[in-house]
Amino acid sequence: MNRFIQIHNVEMTFTTKKGSFHALREIDLIVEQGEFVTLIGHSGCGKSTLLNLIAGLTKPTGGSLLCDNREISAPGPERAVVFQNHSLLPWLSCFDNVHLAVERVFGASETKAQLDARTKAALELVGMGHALAKRPHEISGGMKQRVGIARALAMEPKVLLMDEPFGALDALTRARLQDELLAIVAKTRSTVVMVTHDVDEAVLLSDRIVMMTNGPAATIGEVLRIDIPRPRNRVELAEDPDYVHARKAVIDFLYTRHAHRETIAA
Amino acid sequence: MVSAVFHSPRATALDSAERSPAGSSPAKPALTLAKPPATPNDPPRAAAPSPARFDFSGLLAKVLPPVLGLGLLIGIWALLTLKSTTFPTPAATFDAALKLFADPFYSKGPNDQGIGWNILFSLERVALGFGLAAAVGIPAGFVIGRFDFVNRMFSPLISLLRPVSPLAWLPIGLLVFKAANPAAIWTIFICSIWPMVVNTAVGVQRVPQDYLNVARVLNLSEWKVMTRILLPAVLPYMLTGVRLSVGTAWLVIVAAEMLTGGVGIGFWVWDEWNNLNVQHIIIAIFVIGIVGLALEQLLILIAKRFSFDQ
Numbered sequence: 005m006n007r008f009i010q011i012h013n014v015e016m017t018f019t020t021k022k023g024s025f026h027a028l029r030e031i032d033l034i035v036e037q038g039e040f041v042t043l044i045g046h047s048g049c050g051k052s053t054l055l056n057l058i059a060g061l062t063k064p065t066g067g068s069l070l071c072d073n074r075e076i077s078a079p080g081p082e083r084a085v086v087f088q089n090h091s092l093l094p095w096l097s098c099f100d101n102v103h104l105a106v107e108r109v110f111g112a113s114e115t116k117a118q119l120d121a122r123t124k125a126a127l128e129l130v131g132m133g134h135a136l137a138k139r140p141h142e143i144s145g146g147m148k149q150r151v152g153i154a155r156a157l158a159m160e161p162k163v164l165l166m167d168e169p170f171g172a173l174d175a176l177t178r179a180r181l182q183d184e185l186l187a188i189v190a191k192t193r194s195t196v197v198m199v200t201h202d203v204d205e206a207v208l209l210s211d212r213i214v215m216m217t218n219g220p221a222a223t224i225g226e227v228l229r230i231d232i233p234r235p236r237n238r239v240e241l242a243e244d245p246d247y248v249h250a251r252k253a254v255i256d257f258l259y260t261r262h263a264h265r266e267t268i269a270a
Numbered sequence: 271m272v273s274a275v276f277h278s279p280r281a282t283a284l285d286s287a288e289r290s291p292a293g294s295s296p297a298k299p300a301l302t303l304a305k306p307p308a309t310p311n312d313p314p315r316a317a318a319p320s321p322a323r324f325d326f327s328g329l330l331a332k333v334l335p336p337v338l339g340l341g342l343l344i345g346i347w348a349l350l351t352l353k354s355t356t357f358p359t360p361a362a363t364f365d366a367a368l369k370l371f372a373d374p375f376y377s378k379g380p381n382d383q384g385i386g387w388n389i390l391f392s393l394e395r396v397a398l399g400f401g402l403a404a405a406v407g408i409p410a411g412f413v414i415g416r417f418d419f420v421n422r423m424f425s426p427l428i429s430l431l432r433p434v435s436p437l438a439w440l441p442i443g444l445l446v447f448k449a450a451n452p453a454a455i456w457t458i459f460i461c462s463i464w465p466m467v468v469n470t471a472v473g474v475q476r477v478p479q480d481y482l483n484v485a486r487v488l489n490l491s492e493w494k495v496m497t498r499i500l501l502p503a504v505l506p507y508m509l510t511g512v513r514l515s516v517g518t519a520w521l522v523i524v525a526a527e528m529l530t531g532g533v534g535i536g537f538w539v540w541d542e543w544n545n546l547n548v549q550h551i552i553i554a555i556f557v558i559g560i561v562g563l564a565l566e567q568l569l570i571l572i573a574k575r576f577s578f579d580q
Contacts, residue, residue, distance in 0.1 A: 060486075061483055061486060079486040079487045080487075080489055081488060081489055084487065085483070087484070091483065093498065093499065095502040108488050
């Protein structure tokens, strides 16, 4: 396995009106090709900041980030992002939302029919083939997130970056989308970096869980490898000792050793 | 303790997730997974019950208040002019209006034309001045909204020039163009440009960062960013600016034409004042109001057509 995403000694300091804010310090992380890595931590620990750095949406104030041995200097279609709030363009249909991405990546090399077929295939992959002509406001939150995932997958990215993609969904919809994501990732063998605050989600989906300490100046506290074989079934896993053990380890990190100060106060 | 509190709701969530049908077959491709039901495509308005018989009380509730308001105005007007000899009564004004609108498009020389012509000439000036203002103001608004430097360069100027009365601009127009008609158009241009500049700029600044992030991640070309993201996102703001601008333009034209002369509703008002034909002035006030209202309604209609539901 090659070292696909390399993060070396990354520092991130934001300058705001109230002065500078040291968000991340000494971040070192290697993500291998085809690996599913989740970033977990309390809110405000900078996990989304780290994802934005990998996406290239923000630039680090120190250290270096490499993707496929090239420095990450700007966002690019090889690092597709699934945003927390789906970020579909409300004036475009589901088809057009995905098509916008497809056109950008493959427009130069493929015919119009091929582009249309790609768009349709991506939407069908996430079970949205029936809603091609619908506008985002006509579909439910879970469906919007599916379209967001379809848009990202349609670009055939080298890495899929997901920023709490299921955070705004109800528990049942979230579970179903997690299962679908597992199936899709198994099929496409995508490399995924996902931000989450959901322990079960992290354990179910990940090859490794990156646990972050609390901010300011957050860093990687611990990395937990999940060696549960795939395909994973959430029903069987519920009593799997490895699963229970991994889950306990993450909860122990988050709530005992790195409890959020607000949580203690409460 | 905290851990235990955390644990129990999650356990319930997981438990309920296990019962969902999708949970039992994660290995299958996503295509076979349960598809969510399609949301009905019907807009909510279509669901309104169709009345079996005509809803008189509803119509009455809708029509009665505005009719009462209008009646009140005319009633007070009639009362006040009961013993007046200089100010025309509603009835006299109505008679004059009937005569006036019997032949709105007559033409007896440059200074005596029907009210229809006067309105059309005014509308033409408004269209020209406002069209030019839109052609300059909307792109300017985009540039000002998109680039902070330009914004800081021009916003003091805009704040300075925006509150200037339309009539203060007229002499400048007369000086530069040496003719009445272009000066009037210039005045409309300069007065109606600001709402469009400001609204478009604000709209561009308020394009959600998420959409711009999407553009960056997809690495869209500047043209695609413009046509697929900025323009649709800014359109509602822009149309509000356009609406305000048309209102301003129609306000300004009357004042400008009073000073410049020629054929136009503003000049017509002034002409009738010189003739001491007060009925016609009152008719003109109503006509100006109605045309302004119509312009506004037209633009609201356009705005509705282009707005998107979030």
